[in-house]
Amino acid sequence: xxxxxxxxxxxxxxxxxxxxxxxxxxxxxxxxxxxxxxxxxxxxxxxxxxxxxxxxxxxxxxxxxxxxxxxxxxxxxxxxxxxxxxxxxxxxxxxxxxxxxxxxxxxxxxxxxxxxxxxxxxxxxxxxxxxxxxxxxxxxxxxxxxxxxxxxxxxxxxxxxxxxxxxxxxxxxxxxxxxxxxxxxxxxxxxxxxxxxxxxxxxxxxxxxxxxxxxxxxxxxxxxxxxxxxxxxxxxxxxxxxxxxxxxxxxxxxxxxxxxxxxx
Amino acid sequence: xxxxxxxxxxxxxxxxxxxxxxxxxxxxxxxxxxxxxxxxxxxxxxxxxxxxxxxxxxxxxxxxxxxxxxxxxxxxxxxxxxxxxxxxxxxxxxxxxxxxxxxxxxxxxxxxxxxxxxxxxxxxxxxxxxxxxxxxxxxxxxxxxxxxxxxxxxxxxxxxxxxxxxxxxxxxxxxxxxxxxxxxxxxxxxxxxxxxxxxxxxxxxxxxxxxxxxxxxxxxxxxxxxxxxxxxxxxxxxxxxxxxxxxxxxxxxxxxxxxxxxxxxxxxxxxxxxxxxxxxxxxxxxxxxxxxxxxxxxxxxxxxxxxxxxxxxxxx
Numbered sequence: 001x002x003x004x005x006x007x008x009x010x011x012x013x014x015x016x017x018x019x020x021x022x023x024x025x026x027x028x029x030x031x032x033x034x035x036x037x038x039x040x041x042x043x044x045x046x047x048x049x050x051x052x053x054x055x056x057x058x059x060x061x062x063x064x065x066x067x068x069x070x071x072x073x074x075x076x077x078x079x080x081x082x083x084x085x086x087x088x089x090x091x092x093x094x095x096x097x098x099x100x101x102x103x104x105x106x107x108x109x110x111x112x113x114x115x116x117x118x119x120x121x122x123x124x125x126x127x128x129x130x131x132x133x134x135x136x137x138x139x140x141x142x143x144x145x146x147x148x149x150x151x152x153x154x155x156x157x158x159x160x161x162x163x164x165x166x167x168x169x170x171x172x173x174x175x176x177x178x179x180x181x182x183x184x185x186x187x188x189x190x191x192x193x194x195x196x197x198x199x200x201x202x203x204x205x206x207x208x209x210x211x212x213x214x215x216x217x218x219x220x221x222x223x224x225x226x227x228x229x230x231x232x233x234x235x236x237x238x239x240x241x242x243x244x245x246x247x248x249x250x251x252x253x254x255x256x257x258x259x260x261x262x263x264x
Numbered sequence: 265x266x267x268x269x270x271x272x273x274x275x276x277x278x279x280x281x282x283x284x285x286x287x288x289x290x291x292x293x294x295x296x297x298x299x300x301x302x303x304x305x306x307x308x309x310x311x312x313x314x315x316x317x318x319x320x321x322x323x324x325x326x327x328x329x330x331x332x333x334x335x336x337x338x339x340x341x342x343x344x345x346x347x348x349x350x351x352x353x354x355x356x357x358x359x360x361x362x363x364x365x366x367x368x369x370x371x372x373x374x375x376x377x378x379x380x381x382x383x384x385x386x387x388x389x390x391x392x393x394x395x396x397x398x399x400x401x402x403x404x405x406x407x408x409x410x411x412x413x414x415x416x417x418x419x420x421x422x423x424x425x426x427x428x429x430x431x432x433x434x435x436x437x438x439x440x441x442x443x444x445x446x447x448x449x450x451x452x453x454x455x456x457x458x459x460x461x462x463x464x465x466x467x468x469x470x471x472x473x474x475x476x477x478x479x480x481x482x483x484x485x486x487x488x489x490x491x492x493x494x495x496x497x498x499x500x501x502x503x504x505x506x507x508x509x510x511x512x513x514x515x516x517x518x519x520x521x522x523x524x525x526x527x528x529x530x531x532x533x534x535x536x537x538x539x540x541x542x543x544x545x546x547x548x549x550x551x552x553x554x555x556x557x558x559x560x561x562x563x564x565x566x567x568x569x570x571x572x573x574x575x576x577x578x579x580x
Contacts, residue, residue, distance in 0.1 A: 013343040013414075014373035024370040029320025032358045105410075108320060108350070109371045111340045 019112025021119055027083035029123055039089055042182065043131045047082030048138040053077055056142040066229075066230025067189045073229060075139030076154050077198045080225050082131035084218065088182075090124025090145055091169020091253075095181040098173070098260070113190030117170070124166040126158070132159045150228040158225035161242050164191075164217060171177035174256030192218045201232070217245040271334045273418050273449035274319065279328035281314050286316040290473040291328070296416070296451065298333075298519065301444045303460035304453040306470030307559050312453040313351075313461060315470075316422055319349055319451075333417060343371045344414025348405045353359040359394030361387055361406055365413070372414040384439055385409035386432075397514045400427030419443070421452035424516040425459065438465050462550045484554050491528035491548045495541040497521045508534065 016022070025238045054060075055074030062232055065073040086233055097103050106116065132155055136144075146154070193199060196218025213219050214233075220241030225234040274296040275378065281289040289311040296302050304312045318322040318330055321337030332340035340346040357365060365382060371373040382388045385405045398406065404427050413417060419440075425433045441463065444450050454460055460467050461481045469484060477484050485491075498519045505523065506514045509531050515522040521541070525531050528546050535541035541571040 010394070012374065013345060015342045016371050016373055020371045021448075022370050025367060025466075028363055028370075030369045032356065035358050097354070097356070100356065102356050103354070104322070104350070105353045105355065105407075108341060108348050108353070109342060109368060152338050154523060 005079060006216055009104055015110050019115030020110060020113040020138065021122075024056055025119060026122060030126060033090070033123060034092070034125060038182070039127075042087060042186065043082060043086035044134050047078045047085065047131060047135050049083065049232070051078040051135055052077075052140060054140060055139070055144070061143045066146075066226075067150055068229050069144065071132065071139065071142065072144040072146040073226065074150075075136060075144040076158060076226050076229060077222060078156045079132045079135040079139075079155070080162070080218070080222055081189075081193050081198050082135045082176075084165045084193065086127040087124040087162045087166040088132040088169035088172070088185055088189060089167045090127045091120060091171075092172030092173045092185060093123070094120055094170060095176050096176045096179050098136075099179045107261075113257070116256060120170060120173075121166055123164075125163065126208075128166070130161045131157050132162075136236075142157040146229050153228040154225055157227065158221070161221040161224050164221060164246040164249060167246055167253055168217070171249045171253040171256060173251060174260055192216060195219075196222050197233075199252045200220050203232070217241070218243070271298075272296060273300070273333060274451065275329075275331040277314065277329050277331075279318060279330065280326050281311075281318060281323065287317070287473055292470075292475055293328075294468060294475065294524075296449060298449050298497070299444060299447045301440075301450045301463060301465045302452070303359050303362075303464035304451060304470065305457070305460050305467055305555065306453075307340055310470040310559070311473040312470055315406065316348075316366070316451075316453060317568060318422060320346065330345045337461050340418070342350040343419045344375075344416060346418040347411040347414055347416035349411050349422065349424050351405070352425060353407050355403055355406065356368075357394065360392050361395060361402075361409075362391040363397065364406060365391075367407055368410045374415075375413050376389050377541040378403045378413075381409045381412040384412055386435055386439075401429060401432050404428055404510075405430075405432065405436070410497070413468075416448070418449045418451070423454060424452055425454075446542050454557060457551045457555055467551075469555070469558055477554075477558050482548065483553055484529065484558070485551055486526060491524070491546050491547050493523045493528050493531045493535065493544065495521055495535050495544040497535065497539055500539075511541075 045113075051074060055078065060070040063070040094103070107113075109186045117259070132206065136155055140151075169185070172181060176184070195213050195216040197205075197220060198214055202213050202219075205213075214237055215261065219233070220238040223235065223238035224242065226234060227234065227238075269277055270294045271383070274294065276292055276294040279289055279292045280287070288404055290459070292311070292315060296473070304315070306312050314323070314539050318325050318339060319332070321330075330337050332346050335345070336344070359367070362378065362382070365378045375497075382391055385408045387402060387405050387409060390402060393402075395403065395406065411421075424488075425436055428436060437459070438448060452464070464481065466479065467477070467481055467484050468475055496519050500516050500521045502514050502516050504520065505511060510527045511525045513524045523531050523535075527547075532544055532546060535544060
């Protein structure tokens with residue numbers, strides 16, 4: 001017979017430290033995320049492939065942009081795009097977990113809902129960092145030129161400002177309970193990226209479009225991430241843009257999150 | 265909080281839940297002592313799942329209170345005092361069975377060893393299988409393994425053996441029975457009347473959002489139909505027998521009388537000591553008959569049954 005479990009003393013029972021946020025939990029979640037082929041393709045392969053299509057030809061390699069070449073410019077833009085895709089899909093994992101009822105299962109454990117939210121945020125940002133690093137590694141191999149200090153600063157800025165999309169992903173994750181939420185969000189992100197000047201520099205699209213673009217959520221992230229390479233656009237507006245959109249998405253996510261934990 | 269032996273495992277007082285104008289649970293009060301195995305039985309829509317949701321803190325009562333070992337449902341869940349196997353609890357397809365157990369174990373202090381709960385749930389051999397490739401019964405056993413991780417004082421099971429084959433079901437109940445003998449309290453909702461009959465110390469019958477009966481399986485059976493007392497009694501006076509308290513119906517067929525009533529012992533005693541009755545036989549209906557009788561839409565008898573339950577409840 002299997003050994004029986006003896007009755008425990010309730011006084012010995014504890015809630016988990018940090019509400020359940022632990023290296024074990026994060027490690028298992030990261031491994032699961034990497035097992036999802038679609039996530040890997042969309043966040044780690046697609047942005048690098050886009051970069052190779054647009055940024056690796058001889059013409060852009062020889063053209064200068066700020067302290068580096070245009071290849072570096074496109075590399076950073078694609079790193080931002082990768083970070084967007086990665087952090088959004090990281091945040092949007094919530095919607096899949098809600099759709100299949102895993103969130104409900106977790107609600108029957110000591111996992112604190114705020115700790116759960118933090119875990120998803122850490123996962124989204126980790127995936128975002130991986131995406132930025134992959135694009136930049138491909139970029140350097142393919143001829144991107146920029147000083148090391150500028151490169152490292154750009155990597156850090158592209159990654160850290162993508163928190164706006166982690167918030168966006170979480171907001172959408174709590175708003176749309178669907179197993180295929182990224183099929184909806186992928187095109188939306190592409191539209192945002194286009195409007196924010198990641199695919200085509202905004203000064204090539206005319207004054208009116210350029211002005212409107214400043215209010216879209218990718219504009220600020222792009223300007224800030226490229227700032228170590230080339231000062232295009234207004235840094236003040238860019239910072240304001242990122243702050244405002246992060247606030248909007250975070251408030252939205254918080255609102256849906258509270259509704260979710262109250263009901264379930 | 266669980267050290268005090270007088271603290272009930274579960275205490276529901278005046279529990280109600282309304283969704284708009286729809287009443288899902290209506291003024292349910294229930295006390296379950298530590299170590300009891302209680303079956304929640306009732307037709308669909310009787311309020312079983314809504315009551316369980318409130319017990320687990322998944323939904324807030326419109327009125328009344330839930331106490332688990334003296335604490336709130338939130339406290340009990342956060343400390344692993346209560347665990348549950350839900351009928352439709354979600355699992356992630358991309359994890360293996362063992363990973364799901366390790367992930368959940370990371371949330372409990374203390375936690376049982378993963379290998380032990382896998383063995384107890386009988387899924388050691390499929391530990392490395394992806395959850396998405398497991399059958400419904402295997403997934404249900406995984407949920408059971410997860411529920412054992414905190415070594416909970418109270419285990420709540422909503423239709424726990426759905427999707428299991430006969431052998432799986434038998435092993436499941438054997439494992440549970442062993443636990444409850446060591447003091448674990450178990451509350452389970454089930455469709456299977458035979459499971460309630462075979463494994464529960466006590467059956468709580470819900471109908472139309474209320475508790476209509478509460479007692480052991482044999483008490484429930486006698487509540488519903490009463491037992492039938494049959495005897496040979498030549499020249500029986502039907503009206504005289506029918507006038508006795510505790511006798512609900514009298515049939516006379518030749519020399520044979522058939523009497524039904526809630527207290528068959530009293531009827532039998534009367535027949536044997538005060539009349540010339542012989543060849544006395546007492547038969548009870550099975551639980552299924554009781555279930556149908558108690559949950560059927562016949563207001564008078566249900567109210568009657570409920571009244572008797574309340575009377576009996578004061579004795580418990």
